[in-house]
Amino acid sequence: MRAPPGTGGVSSGARPVSPSRGRGSVPVGSPAMRMSRLLVRTLREAPADAEVVSHQLLVRGGFIRRLASGVYTFLPLGLRVLHNIEAIIREELDAAGCQELLLPALHPLELWEQSGRAALFGSDALPAMQVEGRGGSFVLGPTHEEVVTVTVGGEVDSYRQLPLTVYQIQVKFRDEARPRFGLLRTRELIMADAYSFDVDKEAMQASYGVVYDAYLRIFARLGLDVSPVEAESGAIGGDVNHEFMVPSAVGEDHFVRCRACGYAANVEAATRGGFGDPVAPDASAADAVEHHTPDRPGIDGVVAFFDDPAVTHADLLKSLAVVDADGNAVLVLVPGDREARLPGGWRLFEEADFAAHPSLVKGYIGPGGQQDTGVTVVADVGVARPGSWITGANRADHHLSGVLLGRDFEVDVWGSYAEVVTGDACPRCGAEVDLVRSVEAAHTFQLGTKYSDVMTGASFVAEDGSEAAFSMGCYGMGVSRLLSVVAEESHDDRGLVWPASVAPFQVHLAALGAGRSPEVGGAADALHDRLVAAGVEVLYDDRDVSPGVKFADADLLGIPVRLVVGGKGLARGIVEWRSRATGEERDVALDGPVEALLAP
RNA sequence: CGGGCUGUGGCGCAGCUUGGUUAGCGCGCUUGACUGGGGGUCAAGAGGUCCCGGGUUCAAAUCCCGGCAGCCCGACCA
Numbered sequence: 001m002r003a004p005p006g007t008g009g010v011s012s013g014a015r016p017v018s019p020s021r022g023r024g025s026v027p028v029g030s031p032a033m034r035m036s037r038l039l040v041r042t043l044r045e046a047p048a049d050a051e052v053v054s055h056q057l058l059v060r061g062g063f064i065r066r067l068a069s070g071v072y073t074f075l076p077l078g079l080r081v082l083h084n085i086e087a088i089i090r091e092e093l094d095a096a097g098c099q100e101l102l103l104p105a106l107h108p109l110e111l112w113e114q115s116g117r118a119a120l121f122g123s124d125a126l127p128a129m130q131v132e133g134r135g136g137s138f139v140l141g142p143t144h145e146e147v148v149t150v151t152v153g154g155e156v157d158s159y160r161q162l163p164l165t166v167y168q169i170q171v172k173f174r175d176e177a178r179p180r181f182g183l184l185r186t187r188e189l190i191m192a193d194a195y196s197f198d199v200d201k202e203a204m205q206a207s208y209g210v211v212y213d214a215y216l217r218i219f220a221r222l223g224l225d226v227s228p229v230e231a232e233s234g235a236i237g238g239d240v241n242h243e244f245m246v247p248s249a250v251g252e253d254h255f256v257r258c259r260a261c262g263y264a265a266n267v268e269a270a271t272r273g274g275f276g277d278p279v280a281p282d283a284s285a286a287d288a289v290e291h292h293t294p295d296r297p298g299i300d301g302v303v304a305f306f307d308d309p310a311v312t313h314a315d316l317l318k319s320l321a322v323v324d325a326d327g328n329a330v331l332v333l334v335p336g337d338r339e340a341r342l343p344g345g346w347r348l349f350e351e352a353d354f355a356a357h358p359s360l361v362k363g364y365i366g367p368g369g370q371q372d373t374g375v376t377v378v379a380d381v382g383v384a385r386p387g388s389w390i391t392g393a394n395r396a397d398h399h400l401s402g403v404l405l406g407r408d409f410e411v412d413v414w415g416s417y418a419e420v421v422t423g424d425a426c427p428r429c430g431a432e433v434d435l436v437r438s439v440e441a442a443h444t445f446q447l448g449t450k451y452s453d454v455m456t457g458a459s460f461v462a463e464d465g466s467e468a469a470f471s472m473g474c475y476g477m478g479v480s481r482l483l484s485v486v487a488e489e490s491h492d493d494r495g496l497v498w499p500a501s502v503a504p505f506q507v508h509l510a511a512l513g514a515g516r517s518p519e520v521g522g523a524a525d526a527l528h529d530r531l532v533a534a535g536v537e538v539l540y541d542d543r544d545v546s547p548g549v550k551f552a553d554a555d556l557l558g559i560p561v562r563l564v565v566g567g568k569g570l571a572r573g574i575v576e577w578r579s580r581a582t583g584e585e586r587d588v589a590l591d592g593p594v595e596a597l598l599a600p
Numbered sequence: 601c602g603g604g605c606u607g608u609g610g611c612g613c614a615g616c617u618u619g620g621u622u623a624g625c626g627c628g629c630u631u632g633a634c635u636g637g638g639g640g641u642c643a644a645g646a647g648g649u650c651c652c653g654g655g656u657u658c659a660a661a662u663c664c665c666g667g668c669a670g671c672c673c674g675a676c677c678a
Contacts, residue, residue: 044627044639045612049671069670124601124676143678177601177676185677236678243678252677443678476678513636548638555638566637576637 054488055182070179070187080504096214109137127175140173153458167194183484204471245438260431271416274425313337321349333379338418366392367409442477496558508559512566
């Protein structure tokens with residue numbers, strides 16, 4: 001066993017042969033290590049509802065079973081993998097000085113009313129499930145900021161008890177509109193979530209860095225190529241936050257990554273650079289021309305109206321009337337060939353908003369004539385390019401061409417309001433960026449006092465005797481999702497290829513023809529016993545089935561090392577060793593040291 | 601929340617258009633025999649409210665109406 005890359009501290013070094021790992025797993029020597037007794041049924045065909053490879057293989061291999069949409073059972077094999085992932089998380093968080101606790105999954109509704117987030121339940125931002133019980137109304141916890149804040153608040157009275165970081169590994173519930181991809185997006189999920197409590201912002205940032213680094217070590221041990229990216233904070237809140245993204249073809253997220261410098265950000269938060277200051281309008285340019293464009297409200301329709309190869313989407317100015325988070329009317333301008341990226345909390349105009357702002361005409365919105373109307377004009381940096389635009393005329397059924405920035409309209413605020421695409425300029429260094437499809441494996445937030453300000457008792461007495469609110473951070477990692485992520489990144493056409501760090505067993509021992517050869521059976525049993533005595537986690541395929549079935553199942557289950565005891569090898573006193581990952585095979589002396597039977 | 605597709609033994613599917621006796625096939629399961637290094641062969645079995653509820657009909661898996669569930673695309677999304 002080789003040390004996983006990027007590990008340090010207590011977790012460094014090769015994993016010992018002795019069983020320090022499978023806590024919570026099947027006890028050493030348990031009959032369940034014999035495949036004839038293990039609760040596992042492998043499937044030759046994948047269920048019709050499994051679309052992605054990781055989902056298909058986890059079901060075919062008997063790791064998980066679906067109970068309802070987005071709700072899964074972990075069968076013994078899957079649970080062992082889950083426990084191994086959890087063990088890595090515990091080791092790294094404990095080593096980072098965090099303390100494990102277990103918060104309730106059932107939360108009194110009042111807690112959520114106190115934080116104000118109960119109002120988000122109906123929304124897509126925080127789809128929660130409520131439960132009515134004799135003791136009142138409860139929520140199946142979708143996240144635990146409220147509970148942990150009041151819990152720690154009840155125990156900590158003094159700055160002397162800080163800093164403090166606690167974590168738990170818990171089941172959480174989300175009323176997902178559309179569960180999919182097996183364990184990747186579920187209604188019930190297992191999550192590791194940590195919460196830091198500090199005296200002030202500076203201390204919080206230090207604690208944040210500690211957990212952030214621990215998370216990086218966890219992903220390294222899982223063999224995942226993770227990229228921390230700047231992100232939007234959504235329903236959790238706070239200022240600084242990072243998502244830990246694993247590039248993957250089945251990802252539902254995208255992040256932007258600079259090819260030159262270290263810049264990386266979720267597309268929802270990414271900005272772009274490479275644009276200079278707006279240039280003065282060409283004084284000799286012709287005036288704007290108005291066109292009658294009935295029934296052409298959209299960008300596509302206007303391009304079609306001009307029916308001129310020289311007029312493209314990039315010549316149009318996309319104008320979006322929105323209401324910002326504070327309720328103010330804002331006109332957002334982006335080049336017509338770009339998707340707009342609105343800041344969180346902003347929404348598009350509704351009918352009533354148009355009625356209140358007659359300077360903006362639905363379907364024919366343009367940037368002209370917005371002075372003294374109470375409408376703030378914000379523009380994407382791309383709008384600063386030289387040349388004229390085609391825009392709405394703010395008059396029904398009319399558009400304007402030859403519209404110039406600085407002559408026909410003004411911009412109040414410049415920013416990055418267009419979605420970044422591959423090839424755009426990095427906002428830091430100007431090099432080109434790539435758009436990378438990915439899975440969000442974890443999300444960390446610097447919350448500050450967002451929760452401690454509103455939850456009761458979430459304060460402490462500071463060194464100067466004053467009362468202060470905790471400065472908090474929170475850190476969530478999708479544990480059950482990681483099972484799918486690892487599977488998705490580590491398989492071949494025969495089945496799973498588990499990294500040794502999380503494999504359900506280290507060795508898959510198959511006896512061939514033991515049913516008719518007492519010698520083979522005896523040798524395989526003896527080898528099994530020796531491995532168990534040495535503390536090796538071994539899955540022993542003692543079933544009386546044909547060799548082909550055993551080989552196919554071994555490939556499907558993806559245990560790192562396969563050992564075969566058969567008549568042929570036994571005659572030569574050897575056991576056949578094979579690596580699941582590389583396919584390498586070699587003969588090993590049956591009575592040699594156990595170490596020679598493990599990974600290279 | 602919009603659009604589309606699908607519900608038939610544990611799993612994967614056919615049958616439905618054009619209603620008609622005991623609803624088929626593959627995998628899996630049971631028993632037996634043969635076999636024995638990449639999902640082997642043969643034989644005999646078990647296992648089904650054809651998603652649910654109404655309706656049409658002499659007769660419904662099949663036609664009609666209404667539900668429910670699952671999946672996909674989109675919207676949305678700690």
